[in-house]
Amino acid sequence: MKVQNNKAWWLVLPVFLLVAFSAIVPMMTVVNYSVQDIFDHSTRYFVGVDWYKQVLLDTRLHDSLLRQFIYSACVLLIEIPLGIGIALCMPTKGRWSSLVLIVLAIPLLIPWNVVGTIWQIFGRADIGLMGWSLNELGIAYNYASNTRDAWVTVLIMDVWHWTSLVALLCYSGLRAIPDVYYQAARIDRASAWAVFRHIQLPKLKSVLLIAVMLRFMDSFMIYTEPFVLTGGGPGNATTFLSQTLTQMAIGQFDLGPAAAFSLVYFLIILLVSWLFYTAMTHADKTR
Amino acid sequence: MAEIRLHNLAHSYSRAPNGAADYAIREMNHVWAQGGAYALLGPSGCGKSTLLNIISGLLSPSHGEVQFDGKVVNQLHPEQRNIAQVFQFPVVYDTMTVFDNLAFPLRNQGMAEAKILAKVHEIAEVLELHPLLHKKARNLTADEKQKVSMGRGLVRDDVSAILFDEPLTVIDPHLKWKLRRKLKQIHEQFNITMVYVTHDQLEASTFADKIAVMYGGQIVQFGTPRELFERPSHTFVGYFIGSPGMNLIEVTACDGGVRFADTVLPLSPALNRRIAELPGKSLKVGIRPEFVHVWDGPNEDALCGEVVHLEDLGTYKILTLKLDGQLLKVRLQEDQPVPQQQVYLSFPAQWLMLYADDYLLESAEVLP
Numbered sequence: 001m002k003v004q005n006n007k008a009w010w011l012v013l014p015v016f017l018l019v020a021f022s023a024i025v026p027m028m029t030v031v032n033y034s035v036q037d038i039f040d041h042s043t044r045y046f047v048g049v050d051w052y053k054q055v056l057l058d059t060r061l062h063d064s065l066l067r068q069f070i071y072s073a074c075v076l077l078i079e080i081p082l083g084i085g086i087a088l089c090m091p092t093k094g095r096w097s098s099l100v101l102i103v104l105a106i107p108l109l110i111p112w113n114v115v116g117t118i119w120q121i122f123g124r125a126d127i128g129l130m131g132w133s134l135n136e137l138g139i140a141y142n143y144a145s146n147t148r149d150a151w152v153t154v155l156i157m158d159v160w161h162w163t164s165l166v167a168l169l170c171y172s173g174l175r176a177i178p179d180v181y182y183q184a185a186r187i188d189r190a191s192a193w194a195v196f197r198h199i200q201l202p203k204l205k206s207v208l209l210i211a212v213m214l215r216f217m218d219s220f221m222i223y224t225e226p227f228v229l230t231g232g233g234p235g236n237a238t239t240f241l242s243q244t245l246t247q248m249a250i251g252q253f254d255l256g257p258a259a260a261f262s263l264v265y266f267l268i269i270l271l272v273s274w275l276f277y278t279a280m281t282h283a284d285k286t287r
Numbered sequence: 288m289a290e291i292r293l294h295n296l297a298h299s300y301s302r303a304p305n306g307a308a309d310y311a312i313r314e315m316n317h318v319w320a321q322g323g324a325y326a327l328l329g330p331s332g333c334g335k336s337t338l339l340n341i342i343s344g345l346l347s348p349s350h351g352e353v354q355f356d357g358k359v360v361n362q363l364h365p366e367q368r369n370i371a372q373v374f375q376f377p378v379v380y381d382t383m384t385v386f387d388n389l390a391f392p393l394r395n396q397g398m399a400e401a402k403i404l405a406k407v408h409e410i411a412e413v414l415e416l417h418p419l420l421h422k423k424a425r426n427l428t429a430d431e432k433q434k435v436s437m438g439r440g441l442v443r444d445d446v447s448a449i450l451f452d453e454p455l456t457v458i459d460p461h462l463k464w465k466l467r468r469k470l471k472q473i474h475e476q477f478n479i480t481m482v483y484v485t486h487d488q489l490e491a492s493t494f495a496d497k498i499a500v501m502y503g504g505q506i507v508q509f510g511t512p513r514e515l516f517e518r519p520s521h522t523f524v525g526y527f528i529g530s531p532g533m534n535l536i537e538v539t540a541c542d543g544g545v546r547f548a549d550t551v552l553p554l555s556p557a558l559n560r561r562i563a564e565l566p567g568k569s570l571k572v573g574i575r576p577e578f579v580h581v582w583d584g585p586n587e588d589a590l591c592g593e594v595v596h597l598e599d600l601g602t603y604k605i606l607t608l609k610l611d612g613q614l615l616k617v618r619l620q621e622d623q624p625v626p627q628q629q630v631y632l633s634f635p636a637q638w639l640m641l642y643a644d645d646y647l648l649e650s651a652e653v654l655p
Binding site: 180181183184186187188189190191194198199202203 | 340343345365366370371372374376378380383391395396439440
């Protein structure tokens with residue numbers, strides 16, 4: 001007879017409790033809000049999927065969702081190639097390599113709201129070095145009133161803040177390629193482009209997967225930096241999804257729609273990340 | 288296709304070398320003739336791979352010249368030397384198919400697609416890669432990958448030489464033998480200079496017409512497998528080639544020959560004269576276990592030793608014996624009687640080699 005020993009389940013309990021309190025309970029609270037209309041302690045109505053319908057039809061959300069996708073796409077399109085490029089140019093040994101690593105790590109260590117403040121001041125036309133210089137050079141630049149300037153500034157700020165992450169990840173990936181691959185390529189008379197295309201890029205795939213996922217998720221949830229820099233303006237030009245959500249939940253105290261929206265937001269991130277992951281690992285399985 | 292000449296070549300990995308110990312390659316002169324199949328044989332760390340990388344241009348030597356057909360190529364990069372090299376561990380371009388891998392070096396030199404197709408199929412035929420041609424290289428097994436690596440070297444038939452750096456390390460034993468045969472066939476077919484680095488004497492002698500034995504950063508002997516076996520010109524060759532290696536006994540000069548303990552080995556007058564000219568050198572005699580003559584019984588010419596140990600290896604036996612305090616190994620044929628306790632032996636003069644400071648003394652050699 002097989003001996004049943006269910007005592008082992010007790011050992012799983014701590015992890016179960018941890019996950020429950022950190023993820024499952026808060027998430028179920030949100031689910032709970034998203035299907036009810038709550039007025040006070042005792043007055044609440046079950047509304048089914050009404051909030052979801054409302055959220056999905058809300059044009060303000062459509063606009064910020066579109067803005068969000070464009071923003072994340074720009075971030076990935078700039079930061080990934082730039083990060084790879086920087087990693088390829090980085091010195092591999094000697095004192096210079098340590099120095100470059102330290103310099104690259106600095107932006108990553110600065111808190112988000114400080115980054116926003118730095119760029120807010122840096123871009124001001126009256127006292128900011130960049131804003132003042134541009135205007136002195138005859139280029140009209142004002143991130144507070146011009147939509148294009150606001151977008152460019154928010155993007156440059158993100159590139160400044162996060163390209164280092166991509167570069168450092170790629171640098172570590174490049175260092176892991178054995179020398180013999182480069183030697184074989186020289187013997188085969190491969191061009192520098194062929195070495196990049198057929199050796200470096202394929203070997204960087206796994207670190208690039210991590211870089212793309214991290215940069216997508218982070219940029220898709222961006223809040224603090226544009227909030228500090230432009231406050232979402234001019235108009236709603238740089239109001240991204242999480243800022244819209246915050247306005248809805250805290251500004252207007254519409255907890256029902258905000259909860260429904262949060263879940264939709266979460267599912268979008270999950271879906272896109274899954275798509276990236278599948279697309280980038282898929283090639284391994286095809287013969 | 289080219290003759291490769293190494294002229295006063297030396298290499299050190301340290302920037303400011305201090306004495307011989309800092310050199311991976313000690314000053315050498317050597318010629319690999321056009322169209323030869325050569326092996327570069329030696330233990331790990333003797334400088335074989337360094338030498339190969341210098342020939343291909345992956346490393347630039349600290350001293351001396353590398354010449355292809357008399358032209359100095361030191362300044363040329365590997366890309367410009369038109370040389371193929373196969374490495375110890377397989378290198379394939381993961382994202383390409385086997386076909387594209389084999390075509391890669393040809394495309395890089397701008398060959399027409401139709402010609403590439405023909406060349407790739409020819410090499411795929413020889414290496415039996417046909418069924419895999421359209422498979423992605425990353426999905427291959429280690430030996431398939433190594434075949435692809437070799438194929439990329441062999442597909443260019445206009446190369447100056449093909450260098451192999453222990454290419455069969457990762458290959459299954461039965462396939463090893465087959466691939467070595469293949470290489471030999473390809474060599475006969477295309478008449479390209481091939482240099483094959485290995486630490487395995489069997490691999491070296493089945494592949495190569497001539498073997499260069501490397502030891503301590505130098506080529507200590509260059510000759511046919513038979514010459515290496517019969518007349519090792521350095522004690523290391525004697526010890527490294529053959530199984531078991533040569534018996535080496537330290538001796539001192541004495542009247543009419545050399546001696547160890549109470550045993551005197553008479554030498555020819557010519558050799559005796561040579562020894563007299565070389566005072567202070569350390570002397571050794573060497574004889575291969577195959578060449579020690581074992582008598583059936585006592586004999587006036589025979590030396591008498593004690594049996595220590597007998598190993599039966601199936602087709603032959605290895606007898607270990609003690610002669611005047613020296614342990615010697617003797618190879619006995621299966622049908623030869625096995626001596627008990629006492630063994631009577633002699634060293635035929637033609638197989639007895641005399642070494643001074645580890646180099647063979649040739650009685651006819653002119654002094655430097």
